[in-house]
Amino acid sequence: MKQLLIRGALAAATIAAAPAAFAFPEAAPQPPAPSISVPVIHYRTVTVDGVKVFYREAGPADGPVVLLLHGFPTSSHMFRNLIPLLAGKYRVIAPDYPGYGQSDAPDHTKFAYTFANQADIVDKLVTQLGAKRYTMYVMDYGAPIGYRLALKHPERVSGLIVQNGNAYDEGLQSPFWDPIKVYWRDRSQKNRDALNNLVTFDITRFQYTDGMGDVSRISPDNWVHDQALLDRPGNRDVQLDMLGDYGSNVPLYPQFQEFFRTRRPPTLIVWGKNDKIFPEEGAHPYLRDIPKAEIHILDSGHFALEDRLDMMAPLIRSFLDRNLTK
Structure with a gap:
């Protein structure tokens, strides 16, 4: 036992005398982690004509404005994935x-x-928000609201x-519109009731899934x-x-088209x-009136x-x- 204690003491003394031989090498310096820019999205309401109007807003307050106008039967929810991709440079509303x-x-x-009243509400909203100039993303109902x-x-x-937003007679020839056109001509309760199925779960799901190449990309949310809001x-x-x-x-289509021809706004059609x-x-x-429009x-x-x-x-x-310029 005495010999073991002596040997242990000698080993400790040796280590103490030559620490460099037993020291672990210092870790190599690591490059800083890349920064990730995550836009902040605000969810706000303002009162317009006594009605609380909800809106999503993101991006620099002094950035060029992009106004996103949704379709039926959805809401600004349809733009939830696009907004962060634009908000680094643009003020998105x-x-x-x-x-x-x-x-x-x-x-x-x-x-x-x-549609006249909805356009007035949106007009008063963007005026309250100080948006004096804007590029409009119009889809479905958003097209006539935006064009108004x-x-x-x-x-x-x-x-x-422009994304699946119509301003031409050619775009209203689908059989989908047949019972709706009947109701335009005759506002009877019978013709109104014939449209009830357009706000049902099956039709809502159909609008999201029909014609999609890969339905697994479409969130059931x-x-x-x-449908929860429709119900x-x-x-x-x-x-x-x-x-x-x-x-x-x-009846406003000719006026919309005249706006396209006379103003020739830069236009992207997807x-x-x-x-x-x-x-x-x-x-x-659209190319008849905006020949330089980009179409995909x-x-x-x-x-x-x-x-x-x-x-x-x-x-x-x-x-x-x-x-887009300011």
């Missing part, structure tokens, strides 16, 4: 119209659910991004979210009022060709952002970077 998303939904007997804005303030429109008490009448009033946009509501036939007539026909359906965001976002960013 995406409202919910009254009756949609998180905005108030007044009873349809007390609020005019018309353009007629009111043509000098404010710095550009157009979309139709669950939208709110009284909301069916909101939607039927809007479907009935869509016909009021058709269109899902398999859309049975707004088919490809509605995309090409995508193998997608109605809500192409859900299916082809990886293609659309670079096209949109490139278009904005080349054409």
